[in-house]
Amino acid sequence: MFVPFIAVEGPIGVGKTTLTAAIAKTFSYQQLQEISSENPFLDQFYQDKEKWSFQTEMFFLCNRYEQLKQINKDYISAGIPVVADYHIFKNMLFAQRTLEASDLAKYKEIYRILTQDLPMPNIIISLSASLSTLQQRIHERGRYYESDMDSDYLQLLSDDYSSYIPEFEKAHPDISVLHIDGDQMDFVRNTQDLKNILARVDAAVQKGLNLNETT
Ligand SMILES: Nc1ncnc2c1ncn2[C@@H]1O[C@H](COP(=O)(O)OP(=O)(O)OP(=O)(O)O)[C@@H](O)[C@H]1O
Numbered sequence: 734m735f736v737p738f739i740a741v742e743g744p745i746g747v748g749k750t751t752l753t754a755a756i757a758k759t760f761s762y763q764q765l766q767e768i769s770s771e772n773p774f775l776d777q778f779y780q781d782k783e784k785w786s787f788q789t790e791m792f793f794l795c796n797r798y799e800q801l802k803q804i805n806k807d808y809i810s811a812g813i814p815v816v817a818d819y820h821i822f823k824n825m826l827f828a829q830r831t832l833e834a835s836d837l838a839k840y841k842e843i844y845r846i847l848t849q850d851l852p853m854p855n856i857i858i859s860l861s862a863s864l865s866t867l868q869q870r871i872h873e874r875g876r877y878y879e880s881d882m883d884s885d886y887l888q889l890l891s892d893d894y895s896s897y898i899p900e901f902e903k904a905h906p907d908i909s910v911l912h913i914d915g916d917q918m919d920f921v922r923n924t925q926d927l928k929n930i931l932a933r934v935d936a937a938v939q940k941g942l943n944l945n946e947t948t
């Protein structure tokens with residue numbers, strides 16, 4: 734059975750949570766939203782990444798693992814569609830960027846064990862935007878711990894997403910990936926842009942449902 738499980742992904746501040754909420758509302762899907770402020774290390778991490786990266790990455794990994802396990806049990810396996818503002822792969826993108834080699838080796842082993850049985854999304858929405866757009870949105874959102882966000886860090890993470898998404902598509906040809914350029918499409922202020930994106934999401938869902946019927 735094809736149960737829509739959509740993950741919205743992209744760099745910090747690109748609009749994942751905003752678009753996830755719009756999709757959940759439009760299609761009456763269950764929304765899975767990460768609450769980053771639950772990570773007790775994030776504030777310290779932004780002040781000293783080297784010192785706090787392992788605790789921060791481990792917390793995000795365990796937290797997302799718990800959330801996805803629960804969402805699978807309560808919704809996906811019960812046939813209820815879900816839209817999430819992350820995919821578990823983001824953990825590895827951040828970890829590779831922030832951890833030193835020996836911690837990364839340990840992290841990879843734990844990641845492999847924890848993620849092997851997690852549900853995989855069948856649709857990914859990949860959001861991208863230029864550095865200046867990301868900075869502007871992070872600034873407008875005004876989270877205190879992001880107020881001094883290092884622009885190199887933000888750009889590198891954004892580049893990591895740009896390199897990784899094509900690899901992901903190659904490795905998972907069965908998963909629909911919708912690309913949205915956040916500099917061109919403004920789904921917050923432009924209703925037509927939002928409608929266009931929602932129509933693309935609907936088409937991807939219908940494709941999944943139709944394929945499922947014919948197999
Ligand atoms: N397309 C858009 N146009 C203008 N503003 C936007 C757009 N998308 C999001 N925003 C604004 O940018 C800010 C960041 O958006 P949001 O919190 O959805 O990003 P995010 O990708 O979920 O962030 P994070 O990576 O920190 O979880 C919010 O204030 C939101 O209202």
Ligand SMILES: Nc1nc(=O)c2ncn([C@H]3C[C@H](O)[C@@H](CO)O3)c2[nH]1
Pocket residue numbers: 745769775778789790793823824827828831879
């Ligand atoms: N280090 C690190 N690892 C992660 O897996 C991760 N996921 C999100 N974040 C940061 C980005 C935003 O500031 C804030 C909200 O997304 O939390 C992360 N930081």
